[in-house]
Amino acid sequence: MLKISRVTDYGLLAAVYLARKHGEVVAAxxxxxxxxxxxxxxxxxxxxxxxxxxxxxxxxxxxGYSFDSDAESVTLGQxxxxxxGPWDLVExxxxxxxxxxxxxxxxxxxxxxFMFGINRAIKGAFEQITLGDLVRGSLPVPVIxxxxxxxRTAETN
Amino acid sequence: MLKISRVTDYGLLAAVYLARKHGEVVAAxxxxxxxxxxxxxxxxxxxxxxxxxxxxxxxxxxxGYSFDSDAESVTLGQxxxxxxGPWDLVExxxxxxxxxxxxxxxxxxxxxxFMFGINRAIKGAFEQITLGDLVRGSLPVPVIxxxxxxxRTAETN
DNA sequence: TATAAACCGAACCAAGATGGTACTGTTTGC
DNA sequence: GCAAACAGTACCATCTTGGTTCGGTTTATA
Numbered sequence: 271m272l273k274i275s276r277v278t279d280y281g282l283l284a285a286v287y288l289a290r291k292h293g294e295v296v297a298a299x300x301x302x303x304x305x306x307x308x309x310x311x312x313x314x315x316x317x318x319x320x321x322x323x324x325x326x327x328x329x330x331x332x333x334g335y336s337f338d339s340d341a342e343s344v345t346l347g348q349x350x351x352x353x354x355g356p357w358d359l360v361e362x363x364x365x366x367x368x369x370x371x372x373x374x375x376x377x378x379x380x381x382x383x384f385m386f387g388i389n390r391a392i393k394g395a396f397e398q399i400t401l402g403d404l405v406r407g408s409l410p411v412p413v414i415x416x417x418x419x420x421x422r423t424a425e426t427n
Numbered sequence: 428m429l430k431i432s433r434v435t436d437y438g439l440l441a442a443v444y445l446a447r448k449h450g451e452v453v454a455a456x457x458x459x460x461x462x463x464x465x466x467x468x469x470x471x472x473x474x475x476x477x478x479x480x481x482x483x484x485x486x487x488x489x490x491g492y493s494f495d496s497d498a499e500s501v502t503l504g505q506x507x508x509x510x511x512g513p514w515d516l517v518e519x520x521x522x523x524x525x526x527x528x529x530x531x532x533x534x535x536x537x538x539x540x541f542m543f544g545i546n547r548a549i550k551g552a553f554e555q556i557t558l559g560d561l562v563r564g565s566l567p568v569p570v571i572x573x574x575x576x577x578x579r580t581a582e583t584n
Numbered sequence: 585t586a587t588a589a590a591c592c593g594a595a596c597c598a599a600g601a602t603g604g605t606a607c608t609g610t611t612t613g614c
Numbered sequence: 615g616c617a618a619a620c621a622g623t624a625c626c627a628t629c630t631t632g633g634t635t636c637g638g639t640t641t642a643t644a
Contacts, residue, residue, distance in 0.1 A: 272429070272430065272431040273428065273429065273430035273431070273432075274428060274429040274430070275428055275430075275630090275631070275632085276428060276631080276632070277631075277632065277633090279428075297589085297590065297591090298590080298591080299590085308632095308633070308634085310633070310634060310635080311632075311633060311634090313590095313591075313592090314632095314633085316591090317591080317592070317593080320591090327590095327591065327592090328590085328591085328641095329589095329590065329591050329592080329639075329640045329641065330589075330590065330591080330639095330640050330641025330642060331587095331588070331589045331590065331640090331641060331642040331643070332589075332590080332641085332642060332643095333589075333590045333591060333640080333641075333642090334590075334591085335591090392552065392553075395549065395552040396549075432601090432602070432603090433602080433603070434602075434603070434604095454618085454619065454620095455619080455620080456619085465603095465604070465605085467604070467605060467606080468603075468604065468605090470619095470620075470621095471603095471604085473620090474620080474621070474622080477620090477621095484619095484620060484621085485612095485619085485620080486610075486611045486612065486618095486619065486620050486621080487610095487611050487612025487613060487618075487619065487620080488611090488612060488613040488614070488616095488617070488618045488619065489612085489613060489614095489618075489619080490611080490612075490613090490618075490619045490620060491619075491620085492620090
């Protein structure tokens with residue numbers, strides 16, 4: 271299931287705020303007050319971003335968080351992975367504790383082929399939007415390149 | 428909040444099934460059995476699709492649902508609208524019964540500008556994927572039309 | 585070295601969403 | 615008139631979401 275929940279939105283807001291003040295150490299309180307959002311909520315998403323390696327944390331007095339890498343090399347897809355966890359449409363193949371597939375269809379499941387296609391399409395779009403785009407606030411509209419049809423039989427994910 | 432929930436997936440599956448048998452009247456039972464999904468679940472999404480004008484319903488003995496329009500002119504965005512309802516990231520401006528905005532920031536909300544951009548980008552991508560693409564099972568990769576090249580590290584996906 | 589600013593991390597909880605189901609009614613072909 | 619099939623609504627257990635709380639740790643600074 272793909273979702274961009276409200277907490278994820280907060281995370282994107284926080285990431286943008288830090289990216290704007292590139293390299294600068296900013297307390298969670300400041301971010302929260304800027305957006306008029308509760309401090310614990312913002313600290314929560316900042317922890318997640320830090321845990322995912324997107325931002326750095328600085329403890330102690332005068333501490334906070336900072337974004338030190340290149341905003342152009344961080345994609346929206348990466349941010350969503352960190353904030354929401356990896357996702358997939360129709361988890362056809364979930365596995366039980368013993369590693370056996372639970373899917374009731376399994377053989378020649380008719381949905382997998384095209385659901386995988388949707389996955390690729392959406393993920394591809396997310397991968398091409400960078401944090402820099404978010405900071406600039408104006409995004410290009412993604413365009414489907416229909417001339418580059420992909421027909422692969424054995425996808426490895 | 429953007430989400431593609433499991434029920435929405437079922438809806439997409441059902442739509443694809445009907446589109447494959449273009450014009451043919453198919454009972455909900457048949458679709459459900461094909462995907463090994465509970466009949467009431469499939470009828471639920473088929474009702475939604477019918478309500479949204481995506482498919483036609485035929486009552487009485489020998490009835491069912493049929494897809495009669497052009498699969499190339501139905502977009503994934505339209506299907507998602509029908510199945511999940513319209514969505515937006517960060518509903519900055521929700522209104523109470525008297526029509527007054529609830530948003531606590533309102534003036535010069537820093538998030539609206541770029542969140543709107545994300546909305547446009549994602550919706551644009553969904554609008555360019557047609558039901559026909561889903562039926563074929565192989566999707567074109569969405570490409571962001573940027574004048575400036577983006578730096579990409581090793582693709583892991 | 586005492587203090588306070590700030591992050592860490594885990595647990596907790598009410599409220600809402602999700603996924604399924606059930607039941608009664610209506611249309612219609614045979 | 616019977617039964618197949620859709621229509622509509624309401625229901626419910628369970629999971630998720632959004633948000634809070636609390637005790638602990640790190641560290642600049644007075």
